[in-house]
Amino acid sequence: MKYTKLPNTNIEVSKICLGSMTWGQQNTEAEGHEQIDYALDKGVNFIDTAEMYSVPARPETQGSTEKVIGTWLKKTGRREDVVIASKVAGPGDMVSHIRKDLGFHKAAIEDAIDKSLKRLQTDYIDLYQLHWPERNANFFGKRGYEHEADEQWQDNFREILESLKYFIDKGKIRHIGLSNETPFGLMRFLEESKNDLPRVVTVQNPYNLLNRKDEIGLTEIYHRENVGLFPYSPLGMGTLSGKHLDGVKENTRLSLFPQYNRYSNEEAVKATREYKKLADKYNMSLTHLALAFVNQQPFVTSNIIGATSIEQLKENIESIEVVLSEEILEGINEIHNSIPNPAP
Template identity: 40%
Template sequence: MKMNPLGRTGIEVSELCLGSMTWGTQNTAEEGHDQIDRALMAGINFIDTAEMYPVNPVSAETIGRTERIIGLWFERDGRRGDVVLATKHSGEGLAAVRDGAPITSQTIPEAIEGSLRRLKTDYIDLYQFHWPNRGSYMFRKNWTFDPSGQNRADTIAHMEDALGALQREVERGTIRAFGLSNESAWGTTQWVEAAARAGGPRVASIQNEYSLMCRMADTDLAETCVNEDVGLLSFSPLAAGLLTGKYQGGAIPDGSRMSLNGDLGGRKTDRAFAAVDAYLDIARRHGLDPSQMALAWCLTRLFMTSVIFGSTTMDQLEVALGAVDVTLSEEVMAEIDTAHRAHPMPY
């Protein structure tokens, strides 16, 4: 398992990151603990969660349950030092958390204290803002997102105010590093510049959706990541399970995400299934497991710090772990590029 630097923090994280968002709905606490045990055995040191988890569905009754499950593992095993732990502060609009309040210097200490209690730890290694107050291009909003109504001065003032609150948490020892999620190239650059200008922790990473089927980061964000040492943490590298092939031909396996979230968060389109067919064909002809091919491809990206994957079964976890041993040939990489050009942005 390769280790990569987390921005300029001096922290190193494994190239695969164990996602946790199904623990507490689709997975029990015991299953989540088994996943942590197996992941650490395989060399993973990085676990990602969020105060709003679990999902499928998100509900007021389950908010914080995933963090509590992780906290119970820390309490059981006492292995906090073996894990680089990342969690997230929910942004504006999620009614189940702080009645939908935006991220502010007032909500940051409260949110951190809540996460620390649930996680049964004294510190968070990477504290991320789950999405920006001003909105995001992520979650299929790239088709309609309109930034023309933004007030630039207010955005910059918010960033500087939030960084001040984060710096106080760094000084208290409750967080070690700061990251973004569902941000844009412009927003990421402004966070970097605000820290240089006004102080506060420099953004170390950005967690955005990225996969063979969602490659928006290949454009402006990739350049930002490379030039500013802000590493990408990709989520949904298997396109919510589409790239496994399990949904082809109208199949909806029992207990799968599609059985709980019918349109896979807007990813279920006719063009998506055609794109999956193209990638499955490449994997089949080259004797590759399609999930491992998709994960291994993400690991080749020069701006990638860690690829976050989630599993609901141990068999799925084992397949994902095997991706680090897969090397994609130049021929496979060229065929993937051809498929991407034929099936761009399928959702």
């Protein structure tokens, strides 16, 4: 395994992060525990979760993933061996079952943190992230920003940081991050942090061969402001494993939850076929090509991989040993330039 540090902290994390959103819905508690044990045995020390998980969000399964992690922590007593990241949900109809008020004001965040801590059976969360902005922004399958003239959101970046500082001072969380965020949002948080407030250390955004839109504006900020990208969906919900090229496979995320179709449009499939040809040319799996590409990006702190089976998890973790040559990277960029960001 390879390691780095959460930017501007002394917390060492593995370059591979164990994603968990299937635990409690697609995976049982026992399977979740098995995945954690396997990942730690391979050197992974970083686990990402969220209060809304498992996915898709449902009242019956809300918080189930954190509970799986919590029972593992209680069973093993290995809290100091893992770095745990979780997230507080923003406003949205799909998560209206979590709280009546889903805004990022102090009372809502306190409710979220305290319930997450209880489910996780721990006293603190290492990295606490805002799952998506309160304001209208281009996230979850949207390529561009569309302004809403009647938007009710009021600028509250400083207020949010003041609330998060309170919970850091209380020892309930250690560091903060964002998710599904834009250059505007990240820069506003960074500017406000100069007022003796907590500084964002990571942004968890989608990033993969089919969606490199962070490179348009955010990666410059990552480099210049020392903020780490914490990418999710590095395999495009399984699309970049190549398993769906001849039709969606049964009992997979895309077959069970067809609403997750942002990586299945005609151009995305076309690009995936080209990446598969490139992987075949160099005698590697498409999975390893896709994950190694993300692993090698200098602005990436830790690559969030997920799996529903140990076999998948094994291949995903092994990607850390794959190093793409300049020739392969040139081939990737040729495909990207001809079919740029086909998945929103």
